[in-house]
Amino acid sequence: MADIFATHEDAGPDRPGTRAEAIHRDIVRAILEQRLGPGTKLGEDEVGAIYGVSRTIVRAALQSLAHEGIVVIEKNRGAFVAHPSVKEAAEVFSARRLIEPKITELATAHCEVAGAALLRDHLAQEKAAERAGDDRAAIRLSGEFHLVLARIAGHGIYENFLRELVARSSLIILLYRRSRSQCCKVDHHAALVEAITGGRSAEAVAQMVSHLDEIERDLELVDTAIPIKPLSELLGAR
Amino acid sequence: MADIFATHEDAGPDRPGTRAEAIHRDIVRAILEQRLGPGTKLGEDEVGAIYGVSRTIVRAALQSLAHEGIVVIEKNRGAFVAHPSVKEAAEVFSARRLIEPKITELATAHCEVAGAALLRDHLAQEKAAERAGDDRAAIRLSGEFHLVLARIAGHGIYENFLRELVARSSLIILLYRRSRSQCCKVDHHAALVEAITGGRSAEAVAQMVSHLDEIERDLELVDTAIPIKPLSELLGAR
């Protein structure tokens, strides 16, 4: 089947799109890098000052983030980085266990040379970040690995769903992880890439399932005290 | 012109939340009732005039709808009701086939007396609408049936995902159905309710799968000419 309508956004180089989308991406990135923790207040003026835009733009970005469930907007109170409850955390991971095996299966089927190259390149980036001791990049890349898989799977809806789930996972891990160990081990990803590029679908799916199990096993899903995070000069700094 | 007063007090018994959310819901409702078809232009001023609010509110609603994939915003062009491609249609239904069996399973497990009452009440509404020949209500209720199931399942993420998928399904059915027959037969829903309230999980899941298969079988997923729809005095009128 050929893609008749390319209604989706281009995956070109870096595309600012609208400014609101740029801010959206930057905040998601900050969450993926765990610079922004749950409960952090995102004041409209404050964020607007950081990015040099008006509140109008910031509002659009925050509403978009709220729709993805990684920001909570309280009426007349403001926007805050979401603070997933234990129940929500469980929901996020059950959703991932449902969707990601399917994505893995699709990715294995659709993995042409281009896809294989993408995967190997991403894996190399992960390894490089880990070797360089760049924890922020490492944790973000390990989350984005799953999105690369979704991209290769060629299923836009699953990709969007997973984008949400991965971002929320980042918050959940920050809140509930019991160890300080790396959450997504590069070894697992490497094994996944092996199986996928080798076309071994069943093996790849099994790898993914056990990978997700391992991530969730490192969580302690009980209510914890709320860690309040300081202000944000964490944004915009690149 | 549309009377502004009507929308002002016509908030209904359900909570309006913010006004943007109310507009969001009303447009989704219009799509579920197939009063709004794919490609319909949703001008900001036009919609704002209908609901008696400023463009600011309308923008928020449209952006939210765009995020759910049922509205497409083209830069400097405006917002339009989405026109799902064949590929997107296939994606929507593959996603439903993945999620809804899981929802059915959960709903069966969590279906207490309250849930059973909800289901039976909804089923009665469907039957009543069908008997009354109210096609609009019938088609909307048949879509919302699946959302009731998700609500009973008690899984917020699945519920949100499915809300998106159901709305998009409505557009897809409008575009690609090959017959004029009712898309969701009440009989199927009745059988589902039977199995679910009876606690027969496997049977319920099987019913759901065959139900989805039937819906999709009634679609002809090939590109068709674009049916352009007239303006919207379809909104706000209840």
Added chain:
DNA sequence: TCGGAAATGATTGTATACGAAAATAAGGCC
């Protein structure tokens, strides 16, 4: 000293104004 009520400050909700981009219509040139 403690508690409550009013004033104050900060922040968001909403509307409107202005500039920019694109679609549309009009006009001249070939």
Added chain:
DNA sequence: GGCCTTATTTTCGTATACAATCATTTCCGA
């Protein structure tokens, strides 16, 4: 007559101003 160019109009993108709401502080009385 057809087509390219240009003027106009509509519509959106963004910023800003004002109003409403909530949180906090202050002040007074018991």
